[in-house]
Amino acid sequence: MPNIELLRLGSEREFKKLFEFQAPRILNTALYLLGNRQDAEDVTQEVFKSIVVGVAGFKAESSIQTWVYRITLNKCNEFLRTKNRKKRKGVMLSLFDSQPIITEETPELVHILKEAEWQIWQQIQCLPEKQRIAMTLFAMDDLSYQEIADVMKVSVSAIESLLFRARTQLKKYKPHES
Amino acid sequence: MKADFTLLKTRIPVSDELRARCLERQPSIKPAPPNWLVAASFLVLISLNVAACLFVLKQQQGTHVSYLNNFESYE
Numbered sequence: 444m445p446n447i448e449l450l451r452l453g454s455e456r457e458f459k460k461l462f463e464f465q466a467p468r469i470l471n472t473a474l475y476l477l478g479n480r481q482d483a484e485d486v487t488q489e490v491f492k493s494i495v496v497g498v499a500g501f502k503a504e505s506s507i508q509t510w511v512y513r514i515t516l517n518k519c520n521e522f523l524r525t526k527n528r529k530k531r532k533g534v535m536l537s538l539f540d541s542q543p544i545i546t547e548e549t550p551e552l553v554h555i556l557k558e559a560e561w562q563i564w565q566q567i568q569c570l571p572e573k574q575r576i577a578m579t580l581f582a583m584d585d586l587s588y589q590e591i592a593d594v595m596k597v598s599v600s601a602i603e604s605l606l607f608r609a610r611t612q613l614k615k616y617k618p619h620e621s
Numbered sequence: 622m623k624a625d626f627t628l629l630k631t632r633i634p635v636s637d638e639l640r641a642r643c644l645e646r647q648p649s650i651k652p653a654p655p656n657w658l659v660a661a662s663f664l665v666l667i668s669l670n671v672a673a674c675l676f677v678l679k680q681q682q683g684t685h686v687s688y689l690n691n692f693e694s695y696e
Binding site: 470474480483484487488557564579582583 | 628629630631632633634635636638639640642643644
């Protein structure tokens, strides 16, 4: 993990360390949230731009990982909103709308994921917004309940409830899919 | 327990192009000014304000006195 004090002072070495540690997480989170590699790469770049601009003011009230995930989530949402504005007729909606984010374009994920993962990912997209985000973060096994709660700015019990409902919903889908 | 529920296991690697985009074409981080510098700037600003106020007050006092002096001389 990079030294936050040195990062704040503008150390390029620490920024590279942060990149090595966080970039794969940001990229894959964005990939699962957006369903497209190119979009995920664009968002990753945007996230690092925001880190460069914002790190001097980072108060360290949460961990740097939580802060970076929060930026990622915001950037994904911003990206989808911009994309929506450009393409009103598309089915793709905001991450925070209550509809699935998918897509009339075939998501690139179908080529990247294994069959089982693709099925699960599609099912996750049918969940309501907060469940979808919580479930994506949880299903990637990157974050604990506490960390997901910090990223989404809700309580741990709210996350437990969201994930419980999401899992119940996913179990309902399973028989239809198989 | 959570490991049993890791459903999305595939990870794509960070490409060299993305690495270059994020690391080489970024503006450099603007370092935060140290706290003592912020405090010193603030003190200088306050001192300048106080000095300006005192200067104006003194000027006004000076005018008042000279007016009285002139008044007395008319008498």
